[in-house]
Amino acid sequence: MSTDDIIINEVLCNISYRIEVIDEQAITQICTTCFSEKGIENAKTVIYENLGTRITTRKGDSRSLKNVQDIIKMLKETDPDRLPIFVARDLHKIPPVTFDHLHVTKILKELTSLRTEVTQMKMNMIAKS
Template sequence: MSVNERISINMMNVGKCNKCNIVNDEVLSYIQNKISIADEETLVRICKSAFTSEDIKNSKTLLFESIPTDKRKILRKNKGKEERDVADMINLFKTTEPDLIPVFVARQLDKLPPILWDHLYCSKLLKDMITMKTEIVGIKSTYATLECVNELRTEVYELKTDSQPPASAFKMNMKRGAWHQWTETVDRWNSHMIMICCPMR
């Protein structure tokens, strides 16, 4: 059986494939595919300008009917209801397990608007760039390079090797304090090497 044959038309303008969990809706398809690359404010403005109030209202109803959720569908009224309806749909997408969300597809691709530079907030992009730059500077100042790690590993290995007592140490006269004198020398050497390998910031 073909995909088209498996699609049952529950409403005049909505196609649903219950077996493969695919639902035809341009608004929901657009939000589902753009939610990961556009911020909420941008999505709300694009949907408000590209789709009719009736499209947004019907898509919100379809989304709440297609996803098992305890959230109550709020009936938005008055001025700005389209923006709030789109925000409700975005919030439901974000708070629902991906496996529970159907795959929304668009039959009329010409209804899907592109995301242009005019839709984006330049201030938000600038803020994100500054945040990213700060994080990169922080990483550079706190993370050690591979070369430094290798050098430290070599110095620690040499330090371990140098701190082993020589064979002559076992022939020392413990009663005369020669062993204690030798260990004090090793301790001073170790402290000196630690200061070199791990200087205080």
């Protein structure tokens, strides 16, 4: 991947990094409270133009909310190999994730899966000995 595939945008960096960790509702809430409406619109324009997709303009009171949902949808539906790398220039602009934003059930599911994998690895190591 070349350096042309790197895009500096705090909103896109935040969403793309957190999309695997927290649910869409939490991402949307964090973004709409921590980033400006203009910043969210700019991020949406950047990703749509970069992927060569026709952008849909949102209007109304929940414009920022819908724009964040559009960005999330675009990130999830696009082949990861086609996506650029999103980075943040100013890390202090990336909002923290608190326990209020984490989905405990998802974390427990991942922990259970990890335990199963570790147990399987132990069994394989014992079988090879």
